[in-house]
Amino acid sequence: MSASLPSRRPLDGTAVTLMVILCVAWGLQQVVIKATAPLMGAVLQAGVRSAVAAVLVFGFAAWRRTPLWQHDGTLGAGLLAGLLFGAEFFCIFVGLGHTTASRMAVFLYTAPIFTALGLHLSVAGERLRRGQWLGVGLAFCGMALAFADGIATPAAHGGSTLPGDALGILAGLLWAATTVVVRASRLASAAPSKTLLYQLAVSAVMLLSMALAAGQHLHARVDGLVVASLFYQSVLIAFASYLTWFWLLRQYLASRLSVFSFLTPLFGVAFGVVLMHDAVGMRFAIAAVLVLGGIVLVNRRE
Template sequence: MDAQTLSRRPLDGAAVGLMVVLCAAWGLQQVVIKLTAPLMGAVLQAGVRSAIAALLVFGFAAWRGTPIWQRDGTLGAGLLAGLLFGAEFFCIFVGLGHTTASRMAVFLYTAPIFTAIGLHFAVAGERLRRAQWLGVVLAFCGMVLAFADGMTAASAHGSTLAGDALGVVAGLLWAATTVVVRATPLASAPASKTLLYQLSVSGVLLLAMALMAGQADGVQLNGAVLASLFYQSVLIAFASYLAWFWLLRRYLASRLSVFSFLTPLFGVAFGVVLMQDAVGPRFAVAALLVLAGIVLVNRRS
């Protein structure tokens, strides 16, 4: 077991607080994208976000003197992480054409389960005990319960098998990205360099896909779209992702990943407050299951 793995520790109060803030920000992003998608395609928004954030990360790294161009054996892993990140968004985009957003959220957020399993076998020091595996199961059951009404409604409108399958693939790609970051030389690379790999590669891929899909036509650059791009690029893809990679280098990734279950729950909550979405009473029970799962996964020996 290497020294860097040993230095990564279970979550403390500061890490938990930061993860809750990040999950809330990521959950709000779904509402922001949905509100502005009629004015600017979602994939185009994602590509522009990645491109802007890549420039910000590059400037941040240059300001701090981070060795971006230094040969450190991370090029292959970095390109792979960027491709996985871009492919994940491609699967989400295509999949949403064949299934509902609720079903996509359920299948996409299987990613923490795949992450925990992958890291359990790939990285020393990331072993999960029985109680922690139970926490993963409880958290996932909470997610399924939270979106059960949406899944039932979707089943009445024809087959969603193709979209559901793409959602699972997207979850696998998300998990694979996390495993690549932790199990390759990227684990010891500066967070800004790791993020720059993902943003630059995914930006090129997503912009290309958006152009091929014709999403550049009919874009309305009004105040709402500009505010959305600022939120997504500066606050989310730049600041929040740097914070996420900072956490990955200091805490056990399998514990951090389970907090991803909070993101769609926050998304539903913001939808209720900002968009008057209807949510049944099962949401409260689902939230309790998710919180119980998080407690179990982060339980110390």
């Protein structure tokens, strides 16, 4: 199947610029979710986010006259991607109740490691050279050092952060699995809005059903902060940034894009320091250098 897929190219200036903007936006997301968690249940918040974004994507596709209903062999992969996407955000939103936003931002972005491995094994056009694997390893060492730095910061409620940290890593694995499904199936040739709609619609049904069954809607308090948070998560992140992400996946090598997103935990921790007063030390500065060095190696041209 992979031999018939359109070829992707290495990153250029446009891709790098868009990835930096996306990484800044995604880095802020953990802080936004954490700030509004006391006002709206985690799973309900995630479900509303997906539902609002799904409506926006559907409207965008209708405006662009993107065919959504033709039989193109994407249904199975689309449903699987949607379930993985929903499970990922279940882990993120629930996990943030047991760990800090800074730590979640770091653990979630183990995803590029899993993505690079999955694509290397399943998609011929995504093979990594030895030097690029060295970059992955270097970036992973940076993330491990950032993890060690985060251990010194206790959870806000004084308990162990292990459950939240584990959910963060699981979310990263699920994100990677979603990327591999998209890249290695017929979704790779589908319109980005159709691919995204699969994920948002399926995850909305999944997460809202779980939230309603748990009675989270009975305790939600909707105020200006919640509305602003949902706008940011739904319109800017789940709609605009994800459409951009899937467009990038169609144009450029996914393994290079995924490893480049190591920048996101750096922004996430920075926002945690500025907005939530998380403490970081010299170890994190060293971790940042290792991560950036890994990105340079992975994106180095032949």
